[in-house]
Amino acid sequence: MKHHSTRGIMKGLVLCLLAKLPLIQISSSLSHDKQLMFLQTFCHHQLCSSIILYDITDWCNISLKEFQFVKFISQLYLKILVTSTQAWTSCQPLPDSAGKTPLLVLPYRASTQHHEFLKQCSQEGQFNGRILWLFLTSDSLSSHLFQNLAQLNIRLDSNIFIAVYGKEANIQLLETYALGTLGQNTSLQHHIISEWNPGNLVPPSTHKYDRHRHGNLQGYQLRATTVLINEFYTQIQKSGDHFQVTGGYFGEVFKTLANALNFTYTIIYLPGYSYGNTPTDNTSMWTGMIGAIQKQEADLSICEVSITADRLEVIDFTLPLHTAATQLYVHEGTKEPSMDWYFHPFNVWTWFALIVGLLLFTSINNLLHYITYNLHGSTQRSGFLSNLFTTVTIMLQQGTDSPSSFSMRLVQHSSALLFLVVHIAYSAKLTSLATLYKPQPPLGDLSDILKSSSWKFGVMNSSLPFNTFKNAEPGSIFGKLWHLKLEPFPGHLMNSYTSGLSATLAGSHFAFLGLEDSCQNTLQHSFTPAQACKILALPHKYFRGGLSFALQKNSPYKEVINHSILKMKSIGLIQRLKLKWVPQPQQCNKMLYVVMEWTDILLPVRGFIAIVLTSLFILIAELMLYKYRTVMGHQKKNHVQTQSVDKLYKHNIKPTRNLFALYK
Structure with a gap:
């Protein structure tokens, strides 16, 4: 294999090469300067980093002055690789050896050698969107070139341009791409971009892979697959023998894409949770929806699919539409039952002030009872414990007997008012703690x-x-x-x-x-x-991770779909659909359904039961003490009477019948 590489600083080698190498022979009426300008302008507009020239050794009828070619090279700043389809039968190493975005230039002559070369390039996948092709052909050979391209693996994202030159020295520039994939009802599309003539030194811009032209799929039917697990993501409905997308976040985005890109679709519905299981070995295929896309039974998914590393090995994804976790x-x-719960409404100093207030009101009430007892000669006097019980009763809002003394009544009413405020504050704080628990x-x-x-x-x-x-x-x-x-x-x-x-x-x-x-x-x-x-x-x-639509590996529709998704995001449509369909986290408003649970009153009930049992034990002890005192009283009384009788006998006083009866 023999090839030559030229750069601007290697003038001597360039001149030797140029003697055999006219770059483009469009027509005899075109000047060599304009031929160079054609190639320079085209490559400049396509932002290519290098040029690969095939089969141009028979272009030997051009001779250029040194300064003309040096001027062209200084304007181009590109790496140029010259080779032939006979010497280089494979396209695979060319992009790496000539830059990341090479421009492949081939003067098409309808030869068997060109046919086999293009077939080999198609099998190697060299017509994808990364590589830029420029075919140079005449009017008479253009139809044969179109027939040859129809048999190749041309894709929607292919960057193939055809420069057709005629006798009038005009160049008609066409763009070629395919709807569908090879072997699946492929439709090859040809669009005229512009016409160049000898007087037009600055041709119009021809952007690489124009999404506006490729973004119209012209009603092409895609095969879409989906599951129906999350209806807020995707909703479908059966209409006759077919399914239709009716709603959901991903469903509405999909319908918007279908309208924007002008494609139709058939739906392959997979029942159950059929996203697909990971294969158990390296040779196995995925199951479910991912398996259908991997085996090219479907072009894309309608529902959401999580982007994972193992799935990226077998399928592709669009731009993420949502982040899920x-x-x-x-x-x-x-x-947990705890008495601390009932002490939380007040801090330590508040409880201390409450106890001091309770004792203070009890002491004042006890003092007033003492004064009333001494001044008015009351028959009954309330002790400290009785007054403490009265004050506690007032604090708990249980009420008490109204005393006759105005001073005592005033003290009790003022304490009742103060404890009412304390009672309300305690209840409100305890309720709020239960709500915010x-x-x-x-x-x-x-x-x-x-x-x-x-x-x-x-x-x-x-x-x-x-x-x-x-x-x-x-x-x-x-x-x-x-x-x-x-x-x-x-x-x-x-x-x-x-x-x-x-x-x-x-x-x-x-x-x-x-x-x-x-x-x-x-x-x-x-x-x-x-x-x-x-x-x-x-x-x-x-x-x-991200959720997006699943596509076939190296899908030709990926770039146009991503471009449409970016446009939908820029106008806020994606965000509006997300707010409409995706459920938003809701905070629990416990104020709506705060209920008293058994655990809330468990400790007070335990305390009440303990107090009741203690009271019973005290009552039993009191009854036993009362019984003991009664028995001891009778025994003491009998003992005194017995001693009186013994004294009478000692004084030789014979007891009479009445005395005996009295003794009885």
Whole structure:
């Protein structure tokens, strides 16, 4: 293989090469300067970094002065590679050897050698959007070139230009691309971009891969596949023998793309959670929706697909439309019974002031009772404990007997007013604490599930977490969760988000890992607000990544779809659709359903029972003491009477019948 490379600083080599190398022979009426200007302007507009010239050794009827070619090279600043299709039968190494965006120039002569060369380039995928082709041909050979190109793997994103020159020394520049892929009802499109004539030294701009021209698929039918798991993402409805997209965030974006790019579609619906499972070995194909796109049974997806590294090996994705993550959902922590709960409304100094006030009012009340007892000669006097009980009764808003003394009545009324304010403040603060109460999460993250044998763990069957846990290393946290918490318990592989969250709500030791948007949507539509707020989403998020449409590997539609998505984002359409369809996280307003639970009154009930039992024991002790005193009183009385009788006998006084009767 023989090739020559020229640069601006290598003038001697350039002149030797130029003696055999006229760059473009368009017509005998075109000057050599304008031939050079044609190539220079075209490459400048296409932003190519190098030129590869094929089969130009027979262009030997041009001779240029040295200063003309040096001037051309100084304006071009490009790397030029000269070769032939006979010597270089493969296109594969050319882009790397001639720069990242080479311009491949081929004067087409309808020879068998050119036909085989283009066929080889097509098999190597050299007509993709990265490489720029320029075919030079005459009017008589243009139809043969079009027939040859129709048999090649031309794509929608191909950058193929054809310069057709005629007898009038005009150059007609055409652009060629294909709708569809080779072997699937391919339709080759030809569009005239401009015409150049000898008097036009500055031709119009021809941007590489014009999305405005390629973005019209002219009603071409694409094959779209989808699942129906999250209706807020995608909604479809069967109409006769076909499915139609009716709504959802991704569904409406897809319909907008279909209108903007002017394509039609057929829907391949896959029932169940058929996103696709990771193959178990390197030779296996994916299943489900990803497998259908991998096997080229579908061109793209309608629903959302998570972008992962293993999926990128077999399919492509558009620009992300949404960022999703999974969260761990558990039952909220239960309230632990504690007497501290009832001391939280007031701080220590407030409680101290309240006790001092209670004792102060009791002392004042006791003093007034003492004065009243001495001045008015009352028959009964209330002691300190009785006055303390009266003050406590007033503090608890239970009321008491109204005393006859105005001074005592004034003290009790003022204490009642003060304790009323304290009672209201305490009740309000206790209620607010109950409303704002946030129990501590029973778990911190996934590793805490492994630390306790009582905790159960569940995920969606065939979901992204399912495949991640299943294929994880056995020694990792994901691998341990699979072998200890998931694989032995098939019932923990849920078929719906409702079943997973219901299991979380039913059991205080069941954790469910699910997609945040799906769980939010389920909590808002399948559970009451009170039930939804009993399910706690832990703050740590897992498997955070983008959601987008899935495409075939190296899909020709990727660039036009991405361009349309960027336009939709720039006008705010994507954000409006997201706010319309994607469920937003809702804060639990506990003020709407704060209820008194058994744990809230458990300690007071325990205290009441303890006081009642203590009172019973005291009552029994009092009864026993009363019985003891009664018996002892009778015994003492009998003892005194017996001593009196003994004294009478000692004085020789015979007891009479009446005395005996009295003794009796």
